[in-house]
Amino acid sequence: MSLGKFIVIEGLEGAGKSSAIELVKQVITEFTEQEPVCTREPGGTPLAEKMRDLVKIADESDPLCDEAECLLFYAARTQLIANVIKPALNKGQWVLGDRHNLSSLAYQGGGRGLMTLVQSISDISLQGFKPDLTLYLDIDPRLGLARAAQRGELDRIETQKIAFFDRARETFLSFADQDESIVVIDASQPMEKVHQDIRSQLNQHLANLN
Template identity: 75%
Template sequence: MSQQKGKFIVIEGLEGAGKSSAIALINDIISQYIGQSPVCTREPGGTPLAEKIRDLVKIADESDPLCDEAECLLIYAARSQLIANVIKPALSSGKWVLGDRHNLSSLAYQGGGRGLMPLVKAVSDACLHGFKPDLTLYLDIDPTLGLSRAASRGKLDRIEQQAIDFFERARKTYLKLAHEDDSIIVIDASQSMEQVHDDIRLQLQRLLPALMGEQ
């Protein structure tokens, strides 16, 4: 009998949406449901080389500002490393993978926020060849509220310091893509953490059996 392939679940959202606490919750739920912990990843990053690329993207260098196109290409370089060396091997061995961001982030941030959608789609097609998560939970929040939450955690990184209209364009793109794809579930992240977590639990109770049935 051939080994059953694992499933790839991703959490997405703007800064301050509560991804970190949501990931911890989802990790626990998946672990209880399938009897083992998922492989957890983050983007950009997730491999030694991809983490070095993450630093290039996240840390501002005033002497050599990162241009938008380079940002996009670096993120896809990191993503390609992660998919090839972590995600696909884990899925092939029957493990589930829980990702903190994936390609939807590039479509929203670099495609919508930066206005580079043609480049993003071209690089995405070239790098991913149709590979995508089985399920994405998008934590939706107004950028003003999200950024105020993010600022309360400490110093903002290069991405978090972008103008508010950048995040408004990214949010608009997230919602448009979610509307077009049944595998993307929208969660209202403006609620209290307890309510957001309750909504996540309800969605996973509904969706996990369907994912298992696909195997």
């Protein structure tokens, strides 16, 4: 049995990842005649979901320091890869991820200014493991956060200052420029046009994922 493929959706808050994931799930199912295994980061396993709570919930009595945040993300990620993603791929199943390592490079590396730490941990923990294709939904943080605020109360990370998200966006785009497996989608467009672009790019790349 051939190995499955790992496709990831990335983007800042308010970029429309949730609806994009549903669309990509549909396209993959049509292409493979099998629903992909869907994951999210941080999270995706019982232990990793507990780590998600730690990084998402603000505790004024014990603020989470930037380095600890970074380590928690990678602890959750390695759990997910070891216990869900790689076993599924080895069975020939496709995996669809809501965020992966590119988010840590952008948020903790670019946003927090911890790029040296992030890249070191990434190299050690992932050992070259990466998605076959990443669709990055690009949006100006101001528009994205305005959209996110309409969904309800923002979490700890979503309440960071705008400069944090500007740095994260710059990092997302920088890595996309360097890696042909990362495709940039303009998420500031109307949703119908965004979804047209996603479907077009995904169909274009699916046949070339060998």
